[in-house]
Amino acid sequence: MWRSLIPIAVFAVLVWFFNRGLGMDPRIIPSPLIGKPAPEFSLPVLGDRSRQVAMADYRGQVVMVNVWGSWCSGCRAEHQTLLAIAATGEVPIIGLNWKDEDRDAEKWLHDLGNPYQVNLVDVEGRTAINFGVYGAPETFLIDKQGNIIHKFTGPIYWQAWTEELLPLVRQAKEAT
């Protein structure tokens, strides 16, 4: 009788392990940059390559840096949300156009709408590296002192904005 219980006992142990394994999302990569100054950069602007924008230009403002590319399906998924966030006027969104062709990126913005205050072209991909970008989309919140206060991995959805990002943005805006 007891022998026939062995299989289900073994299975129960396996399930326990699987459940623990599921709790550990292999995609969650802690960013060592949280709380540290955002990397300095000075990059050309999409659509007007002669203009350069630097991180330092935003000192004293809370900004959201969004890493995207027209090749990235997750970016398409979050695009509506970004447009909605831009419409609220809570925080300027700076686009970091990553591993993309200018032409494709411009067509994307033209067809889908442009939530970005400005889009920067990361030609070498070095700025993305400095930000510790593993994939797209990724979004960073930067406070008035130029420190990274939050990193959001994957497409932003409305609930994540209202519950996770917006409170941080408001808090950062109130701080001096």
Next chain:
Amino acid sequence: MIPELGQFALIVALILSVVQGVVPLVGAQTGNRAWVRLAWPAVSGQAVFVFLSFACLVWSFLQNDFSVAYVANNSNSALPTLYRVSATWGAHEGSMLLWVVMLAFWGVAVAARSKHLPEMFAARVIAVLGLISFGFMLFTLMTSNPFDRLIPAAFDGRDLNPLLQDPALAIHPPMLYMGYVGFAVAFSFAIAAMLEGKMDAAWSRWARPWTTIAWVFLTLGIALGSWWAYYELGWGGWWFWDPVENASFMPWLAGTALIHSLAVTEKRGLFKSWTLLLAISAFSLSLLGTFLVRSGVLVSVHAFATDPERGRFILAFLVTVIGGALALYAWRAPLLKSDEGFGKVSKETFLLANNVLLIIALLVVLLGTLFPLFMDAMGGGKYSVGPQYFAAVFVIPTIPLVLLMGFGMHSIWRRDNFSRIARRLRVPMAAAIVLGVALPWMLYGRPSVMTAIGFTAGLWVIGTALFDPVGGLLDKSRKVRVTRGTWGMIVAHFGIGIFILGVTATESYSIHRDQALRIGESIEVSGYKVTFESLKPATGPNFTATEASFVITRNGEHVVSLNPQKRTYRVQRNPMTEAGIDGSLARDLYVALGEPLGGEAWSMRFQYKPLVRLIWLGCIFMGLGGLIAISDKRYRVVVKKENKASGREALAGGTS
């Protein structure tokens, strides 16, 4: 409109699967025949709507409907038609739908062939299949709906992953899923038997062909995957012990054990509860495979979309299906007593040893696959288990397995005598040992101990498999009537022998050289001279490529010109290596182009792989053997006779 129709059809199918899963089971339990009979129309209806739903998705792909998110993510207007069809199951959502389609197909097949089965029993089998369908459809609709719209629609699709744009990989998932899902039938048979509390020889005879056909599909599916990896993915490797591969190999091992244990249960009425456990395990491991591949608990080089939420659902599903089955097993298995014994040396003993060794092999693979997960869950850090572990440890149970295979084939039921079998097989044994050392030595050079063991094992299996047929040919007076079932066994075992020879030769005598070459330069590798002749651009329907030309000569004679490519697909822009392969039964020559190294030089890889094609040829023979075995007429004629009797029995049971 079509995608909405597809989604609607899937919802209808979901509802019908509830009817199919619940009503007949309740009917069988309470003796309501009308309810029992509802199983047939329900399974047919469910299948019609599932097929309709799938057809809608295929249609969306053919029409380049990029307002469907799944289509936009996995297709492109420049994608050739064949790949637009295969893109349907090219990613997660569609492959789940394919799984449901396969399950519906098996459900209908069982229903159509169920005239031979007692009504009550067949209804239970169909109902269990319905419950499994329900789980998968719910999963598809809730977490991975392929019909989700993308608003606004994409201008063009993201294209199918270039790795998947290949004929072998177009049919690999359907084959593999036919196998995986086919084990659901054996599983349902096991559940139905436990519900009835009865498991006789007739049960095994019904379950055997279904198990074998599923195993055939799985064998061919795995072989196709390996073949694809060989020429498309792995730079000439044919098996990587990657979690995704192991996920398909573990159900295969369990299924192989099940086929053998079913033979004993059918012929001798033994190993009953063990057979049930294997039937549950084979399907459970198929589900586990899905879980491992889809949930992201194990990170794999086959980068399918991974996702913990889906993992949660699958885990809950696993707990329900497997946990439920094992609980039923714990309750009912003790009732199934085998009353007969068997001799210490007998066919039963050999088949028992076969099962034990196959399960050890299965545990070896399971341990290696799950160990990183265990360590991580225990907070032990991030480990991985190298492929060398599998290669080294897997042979430990398989060497005795192969040795016993030869004896087992020639043993008799109940009681046998070891010296009788050994005396009978002394010729193939001596031949295998002598040739196992001499053959590789003559062909390729001095063999290592493992190489000699490998060749001996392969020849031993081939020799013992062919011993009776060849003996029959030589000695006309010895007229033995060989059934189709036996022929199937002979052919499948012959395939294993061929497979072992292929693996041993490839692993022992392959030569591989990575080299930097300029145009006009050449390298000499064991008699072959490979010259880098030229480099030119090439184009395909949705890619551009750099194509090299390599001329291979041997002793001054032209052997072949190979044209490997480095492709860049227009949409996804990943470079892809398309190797140049000259294949023959005796050896493959393999040239792949790496990357430009500056100074007009390119990196390239040259490989010489002796007998590598025997690996897949062996698998084809195994599959062929399975097909021959199920064509045995005893699965039809005898069953029919018995059925009348048991049909009446069931009737009586239903009305009482």
Next chain:
Amino acid sequence: MTARQQRMLIVVLVLAGVGVATTFGLRAFQENLLYYYTPTQVQAGEPPLNRKFRVGGLVVPGTVGNEPGKLEKTFDLTDNGAMVTVHFAGILPDLFREGQGIIAHGKLNDEGVFYAEEVLAKHDENYMPPEVAESLKQIHGEEPSQ
């Protein structure tokens, strides 16, 4: 030999076989366990010398170099904290690119250079979690208000 002795002999042989097999198995298992380290851990000297392990990180743009016409190449890997130089004599995988996440198998030499036997590029740059479908529905269903 009596039947009893025969049986004893078989039992001893089987036990010996199982013992040898288990020993081999465990040894193979231990030798092929590969631990994963980040470049920061490598720089801190955590991984043992002369034992194989895996290191993963992003390929630093501009650091991939080889002598023209030679197969051997080096590149730097970073986890945004530290860097480790990787040496590899072979053909890089198709998905290998600057800025890409990769994993290398190999050993560390005395000078802190990682000699890779194998380089795997398997990172998927495209995130697509399940909440997305949900959120898309929400956005289209009701225009978000403040």
